Amino acid sequence: MRLPTITILTPEELPITPGRSLDGPDKTIVSDIINAHGFVLFRGYDSASAEDFHAFIQCFDLPNFTYSESFSNAVRHNRTARVFTANEAPPEVEIFLHHEMAQTLSFPGQLFFFCEHAADSGGATPICRSDLALNILEANHPAFTAKLRKLGVRYRNSMPENADLASGQGRSWRHTLNVASIAEAERRLTSLGYEYRWLRDGGLSVQTPILPAIDDFGRGREVFFNQIVAAAAGWANAVDDDEPRLCFGDQTRIESADLKAAIAASYQCTVDLEWQKGDVALLDNLRVMHGRRPFRGSRSILASLCSPISRSAKVI
Ligand SMILES: [Fe+2]
Numbered sequence: 001m002r003l004p005t006i007t008i009l010t011p012e013e014l015p016i017t018p019g020r021s022l023d024g025p026d027k028t029i030v031s032d033i034i035n036a037h038g039f040v041l042f043r044g045y046d047s048a049s050a051e052d053f054h055a056f057i058q059c060f061d062l063p064n065f066t067y068s069e070s071f072s073n074a075v076r077h078n079r080t081a082r083v084f085t086a087n088e089a090p091p092e093v094e095i096f097l098h099h100e101m102a103q104t105l106s107f108p109g110q111l112f113f114f115c116e117h118a119a120d121s122g123g124a125t126p127i128c129r130s131d132l133a134l135n136i137l138e139a140n141h142p143a144f145t146a147k148l149r150k151l152g153v154r155y156r157n158s159m160p161e162n163a164d165l166a167s168g169q170g171r172s173w174r175h176t177l178n179v180a181s182i183a184e185a186e187r188r189l190t191s192l193g194y195e196y197r198w199l200r201d202g203g204l205s206v207q208t209p210i211l212p213a214i215d216d217f218g219r220g221r222e223v224f225f226n227q228i229v230a231a232a233a234g235w236a237n238a239v240d241d242d243e244p245r246l247c248f249g250d251q252t253r254i255e256s257a258d259l260k261a262a263i264a265a266s267y268q269c270t271v272d273l274e275w276q277k278g279d280v281a282l283l284d285n286l287r288v289m290h291g292r293r294p295f296r297g298s299r300s301i302l303a304s305l306c307s308p309i310s311r312s313a314k315v316i
Contacts, residue, residue, distance in 0.1 A: 004129045004271040004288065007033045010044045018055035027060075030282065038287035039127055041273065042280040050079035050302055053114040056280055057082060062110060062306035070305070071104035073157055073169035073176055079302060086113065086301045087292065088165060095292035096233040097128045097266050100285045100305065103155040103208060103227035105192060109307030111283050113290075115275035120297025124272035125281070128289040130223040134214065136265040137224065144258040148213040148226075152249035152314040155211070155231055158238035161202035169235065173204040193313050197241075205241045209313035210249035217286050225286065229266045232259040249316050275301065 014029055016022065022030070033040040047053050064082045074087040087095055101107035113125060138145045157169060159177075164170030179185045185204065189196045193209035213226040228246060235245040246254055266289060273281060283290060286309075292301075 003269065004039070004127055004132075005037050006039075006041055006127075006271060006273060007037055008041045008043050009033070010042075014042075016042070016045060016056065016059050018052070018059065020059060021061050022059050030060075034282065034284050034287075038129055039281055039283040042282070043276065043278070045278065045280065047114060047278050047280060048116075050083045050114075050116070053112070053116075053280065053302055053304070054080040054083050056114075057112050057304050057306075060282075060306075063308065065108040065305035065308040067305070070101060071106065071176060072101055073159065073171050075163050075165055075170050076303075082304050083114070083302050084304070086303045089170075089292075090166060091119070091123075091295045091297075091299070094234065094294050096230040096263075097126060097270065097289040097291045098227050098230035099130065099223075099225050099289050102225050103157075103211070103231070105209075105211070105313065106308060106310045108285050108305035109309050111285055111290075111306065112304040113279075113281045113283070114302045114304075115277055115279040116300035116302055117298060118275045118277055119295035119299035121295065122293050123295030123299040123301075124274045124293045125301070126267075126270045126272050126291045126293060127283065128266045128270040128291075130225065130266075130269075130287060130289050131221055132269040133262075133266040133289075134222055134224040136268060137262055140265070141258055141261050144255075144261070145214065147248060151252075151316055152210040153213040153226055153228065153254075154208050154247050154249055154251070155227060156205060156207045156241075156243055156245050156247075157231075157235060158199060158203050158205045158241045160238075161204075199238060199240045201239060203238055203241070205238070205243070210316060212311070212314050215286075219286075223287060224262070224266070224289075228259065229263050229289070230291070233263050249314060275299075
């Protein structure tokens with residue numbers, strides 16, 4: 001079994017000066033590691049605050065992906081124009097492996113994390129090589145992966161009327177959809193091809209259009225780019241919203257044995273990134289999944305999303 005490799009860069013190997021863009025050879029050092037492993041850890045740089053992290057990110061010249069424009073369902077708070085708190089779910093809640101926003105039509109190509117303050121214990125960020133996980137799933141459950149390729153997948157989630165801080169996906173529908181009224185929400189969802197149903201408590205249950213579940217993004221190597229693991233392992237049904245969180249693109253049921261196999265294959269190809277204060281990680285969102293282990297004490301990991309990518313719904 002091949003596990004992801006954690007490659008660490010230090011200021012001795014790659015000096016990074018806030019306010020100065022990386023030059024071509026320096027960018028190549030970073031991209032060579034990302035191309036080989038899907039992520040890189042920067043350790044020993046002098047970053048202590050959200051502002052330091054922001055300045056560090058700016059050196060990479062990557063376009064910003066704003067949280068307010070995203071369909072992310074996690075509750076977060078901006079600390080600078082391109083830095084926000086990672087998922088605010090309580091410490092005991094595990095955030096299962098996912099590609100950032102793979103359940104939406106628009107997602108970041110890369111993301112940065114920054115450890116402002118490490119937890120007393122736990123709180124690692126598991127990182128999964130999605131291409132390796134797909135290889136395992138393909139070998140053991142070829143009928144499932146063939147069906148995913150053919151039919152794609154649809155996700156259902158409920159958005160509360162007001163932010164629910166006890167949930168890993170508690171962002172309110174007004175904020176998620178960036179709208180002010182019910183009518184505006186309905187127009188936005190319809191234009192994007194979502195189906196929806198209002199819940200009795202004022203929440204909203206939405207189902208995505210059909211999305212690809214396996215993709216190579218033109219790179220010649222397929223990845224398990226979807227939100228199946230997180231949805232199957234962690235998405236809870238809201239009151240009055242009993243339908244499955246996941247189905248194939250033709251609305252048929254995905255067998256629980258196949259979902260369990262996808263979860264197991266993904267965690268088999270995972271390494272835990274144990275944070276030290278000041279660490280910065282850069283992840284290729286099209287190659288690796290990430291999550292969050294439960295923790296004790298206070299933990300502050302900040303995030304920044306880069307390089308927006310949009311795709312169309314899948315037609316079957
Ligand atoms: Fe995430």
